[in-house]
Amino acid sequence: MARMTMIEAIRSALDVSMGKNDDVVVYGEDVGFFGGVFRCTHGLQAKYGVSRCFDAPISELGIVGTAVGMAAYGLKPVVEIQFADYMYPAYDQIVSEAARLRYRSGGDFTCPLVIRMPTGGGIFGGQTHSQSPEALFTHVSGLKTVVPSNPYDAKGLLIAAIEDPDPVIFLEPKRLYNGPFDGHHDRPVTPWSKHALGEVPEDHYSVPLGKAAIRREGEALTIVTYGTMVHVAEAAVAETGIDAEIIDLRTLLPLDLDAITASVRKTGACMVLHEATLTSGFGAELAALVQEHCFYHLEAPVKRVAGWDTPYPHAQEWDYFPGPARVAGALRQIMESR
Amino acid sequence: MARMTMIEAIRSALDVSMGKNDDVVVYGEDVGFFGGVFRCTHGLQAKYGVSRCFDAPISELGIVGTAVGMAAYGLKPVVEIQFADYMYPAYDQIVSEAARLRYRSGGDFTCPLVIRMPTGGGIFGGQTHSQSPEALFTHVSGLKTVVPSNPYDAKGLLIAAIEDPDPVIFLEPKRLYNGPFDGHHDRPVTPWSKHALGEVPEDHYSVPLGKAAIRREGEALTIVTYGTMVHVAEAAVAETGIDAEIIDLRTLLPLDLDAITASVRKTGACMVLHEATLTSGFGAELAALVQEHCFYHLEAPVKRVAGWDTPYPHAQEWDYFPGPARVAGALRQIMESR
């Protein structure tokens, strides 16, 4: 066991996977010699050579498009999109190609690749370094979408994603790279070295895709969330003293619906929480499912707390971000409405 | 008044708009001399000249990207994407650029353009001529998304879209181009000339964006839908005899939430119906909103009926398409569960 930041955990997952399987190839913008703008691939080129880890031209389309070809050949490309905000040029290759290759070829060709990308705000990155586009992937049949909330899961899920036979979108909440950020932007962040989930095996292990984790057991209501918001939820729960159960989805698709319904049937109320824009966000799907599957157990409407329906602003970052105060307010509101 | 198909109504909207405003410029693949693969722009080049209506290279990115520049200049581009399935190469220009130009420039530049595209299946078009990607637009702040269900609305909404100061995504259910297809693929389709909403004024008029239409009043439950599914809903209601209220949204964003909540509060039950893939479809947003705003009026969970979470298949088209039988079954199920 070692103490790792989420960056180190991701790097370790790549390292372990490249060591184990020669087919794993890592590339993206600034990913090679420099090791990535967030340093997630640092040292891999030196260790595995330029054929296994290299810099790509600034073409997200080209990065994903060539990766589809490589995956069809039989390699296992793990590519980085520098920020999720820059995935749109690759969206066609993801949606029309990677996601559908197995289906449209009747299994003749497959597309086992992993596309990593940092997501989320909280770093004063403005509208092009802060987005959380997960709902644009969950709407696409054929993709799996993963969002870790801590170093342990990040490594285990990334290894599982690399070993998965299908294309996986791996979203890394960048605000969690160095510590469990809970939305209190005016306080210092505890480093991962002080957090239990910063304890990470150095060797190979995996966390299965499609299984949620219960971060906190509780009776009062269920908070369904993922990524950075897991920590915000924890803070809000601690501050309000409301005995909420917190579910960290880890994988959005395939979704661990059983974990959600079991919890909501127990608690009778549900909040869905994410950083992405509210309308048509993944929270809409979660709310729709919860009301469908737990209708007769719900004592209050499923409440969504999410980013506002505006582009991600720069100066108003903390007005935009669904921080502990907003989450706490919503928790109280649910409790009062029952 | 004239009898028009939906194609003729769209053409008439373009014609009226080009005649009224020199700034309106129409282009896209095969849009100029030939008049579009669905003939929606037929005759416009001959009437208004090649500078106002012309063929574009096969680059959806280029079509929308140049349109953003034209709109910023002060023109009013109305561009066609040949099939909605081909909009992905343009998605970055739509999401990162058109949708955010006004916001990010503090109103210094604006982007009043209309992007038309045929959507939906039912023509044995397979996975690349059948998609309904509306949820990929409704998640994006700054866009308006419109889906007409008949010639009258198509013309009025398109004119409203062209006169709108913001970017509008105009989705045309291609299966409705020639008649009100109700999902009974084994029966001949009634032409628009036999339908009241095929009666279309030849001059300028508009149907406001953001206002739904009640296609059928009813007491038993509310069906919230749009596009082709409006007619499928009508057929299923007629066949089951269930007294449903049918809401045709017409505009998905901004959404006419008041019309929905008023109806659901009256009927106490709600079905959401669309052709797009279920998971993270626009129906998720609708279900989430309905349960949030009508929780205490709902006697059964909001039921979503939608396309399956698979790519759109070719041979299994009618297994995929949510036709009248499936809708009728779901209607009965809702009625029984209350």
Add this chain to the structure above:
Amino acid sequence: MTDTPSLRFHVPEPASRPGGKPDFSNVVIPKAGSVRRPEVDAAPEEMRDLAYSIIRVLNRDGQAVGPWVPDLSPEDLLRGLRHMMTLRTFDARMQTAQRQGKTSFYMQHTGEEAVSCAFRIALGPDDMNFPTYRQAGLLIAHDYPLVDMMCQIYSNEKDPLRGRQLPVMYSSKANGFFSISGNLTTQYVQAVGWAMASAIRNDHRIAAAWVGDGSTAESDFHAALVFASTYRAPVVLNVVNNQWAISTFQGIARGGSGTFAARGLGFGIPALRVDGNDYLAVYAVARWAIERARRNLGPTLVEYVTYRAGAHSTSDDPSAYRPKSESADWPLGDPLLRLKHHLVTIGAWSEERHVQAEAEILDTVVAAQKQAETFGTLHSGSKPSARDMFEDVYAELPPHLRRQRQEVGV
């Protein structure tokens, strides 16, 4: 500023439109045999002229002339002729089958048969094509069963793609034929990625990317050129310029560049232009480009100058946008007739044998069609089930799809 005249908008127009006289005077055609043949390891800078010419082997008299005459025996050529005849017959039958309602859609190759048929022969068995819908010759010239192609077109119970794909969107890994995407050009950059993978693996296999003239405008074309140029990927980048993209003439995609081959020059990629209706020239140029890739000398861009003689697809009617007789006036002729003429000229073939071969081929195709139809057609007979619809979305059926399949009750 206002002392200059005001700006005018320029929209390229084809030389003629319906009702007008076909005009190909802008297509400059060098004499067969007149274009030089550089060594495959020559520097790209040294052969920029080849992007602006047309490599041709067969002259008007049916003789093969010049430095590009390939090393093909009369038997090889007869086989090539047979492939092209088979493709043409196949097209005719399937076109009719679509008109008879046996399937929803079809796309023909008429006039372009030499391109895919000759290219396939030049390629190795383990190489991979990333084709468009207009290269069925890659399958036919590789002896892929006609029945399997037809079953795909009919979406019947033996359709290898289980009814999921639009007709003609074949896939056959075993035959070096990548799954066709209905989205234009997406596969072009994938071919480069496949070739990069082959190089990363120190393999010997190369990739061939395919695109139409109109589709070169798409972004994937650019990405492919960038990545191929940077990583010197072992790939042949093919552009089939058949003059039309549905109703849009090639000038709209080409703009002021003169040729599509020229696109390669800006990337330091050798670019050759070849008479796409000349089986021998296509084969020779393909060999040259494939050898470059195989010898790790990097990518080559090849533009095939040809003409789409038929409609774009069964959904299209070209008489609405081009003169009816344009096809007949196309100056590079018919690839099938030109190869036949050559074979007759060299004494390897005759009118009689040709007529006989036509009959044989028709029999073969009809027999295949009969067999395919025993497995069903789109609207009749057995066909893939709703169960097939839910499979292969993922390797394993996830819970939500299991629920949905249960709802359908299959």
Add this chain to the structure above:
Amino acid sequence: MTDTPSLRFHVPEPASRPGGKPDFSNVVIPKAGSVRRPEVDAAPEEMRDLAYSIIRVLNRDGQAVGPWVPDLSPEDLLRGLRHMMTLRTFDARMQTAQRQGKTSFYMQHTGEEAVSCAFRIALGPDDMNFPTYRQAGLLIAHDYPLVDMMCQIYSNEKDPLRGRQLPVMYSSKANGFFSISGNLTTQYVQAVGWAMASAIRNDHRIAAAWVGDGSTAESDFHAALVFASTYRAPVVLNVVNNQWAISTFQGIARGGSGTFAARGLGFGIPALRVDGNDYLAVYAVARWAIERARRNLGPTLVEYVTYRAGAHSTSDDPSAYRPKSESADWPLGDPLLRLKHHLVTIGAWSEERHVQAEAEILDTVVAAQKQAETFGTLHSGSKPSARDMFEDVYAELPPHLRRQRQEVGV
């Protein structure tokens, strides 16, 4: 097939890395004055050589020589020098302000000042730039108030963009400066669309598109070239090759093409390469390209050969990926010092006056900064409100945003 050696994967590498000796031997630099100047209406085919050379005016002795010497008076040049000095001082102050926590982010222009400053002077007042984050000289050379720039950087209450944009992502329609996108290259094709619109309207205004070397790999670059070529749009397509894209050397984007200017050749677009650190050469080439556009002769691609002397941004540390002294070894020198040298050489300037000007400019910039800071900085003083966050998403606030704003209580 296995008789050929197996394939090898090729990844371009820069000439040197940290710890190594900088090496620019691959940058071939023609003598100042040695490159010919074609007429603006010359055919693109006639000037392909210009894509592989470098147009230079200022020689080592500080003299302006050759056919590209522009028609600029000493006063014009002094003004240009002042613009570049202002930009450099502005950069230094804002870089420090970021380090002091007054804002979140900043991007410098060090070494590239001539490109945007000289280009702006060549452009007409009503033309429109579609810039990247590294062309603030377009604003400074157009006398856009430094205070407004700083208010944007500070996201304070006078920020014209109401706190919404990352620092340096300016927008000023009145100054012909299109809103900068954080997404690379998206604006390149928009510039072409703007230019097409101007032509459709029979206007006189032209557009200028801007992109970095690394960003030419993006799809929008291709789309821009396709549309500009097809519709002969009145646009100048600028590529600023500053050798680096964050940590990635230009060889990764350029591949085997030799130059970025060469990209234009495949589209029949005249392409010029110019010494980007030579104010006079930049101005002269810009004038030439702008005149072409204005006279309806179509687009021109211009590659500015320069060097990014500083870090990519305040988030970057170049010592991790290139030799520390690489910047000092850059063979085209410092644009500011070269223009200064020229002015001294022609007797229009002196060391003393330069020192004095430096002091004056510093005073001006510091005064602007003081004033800007009275309106707040990112984390202190007054700033845009949460209300500003909800506005301008649409022209009118739709119901759902009204509800959300109410929830915030603003």
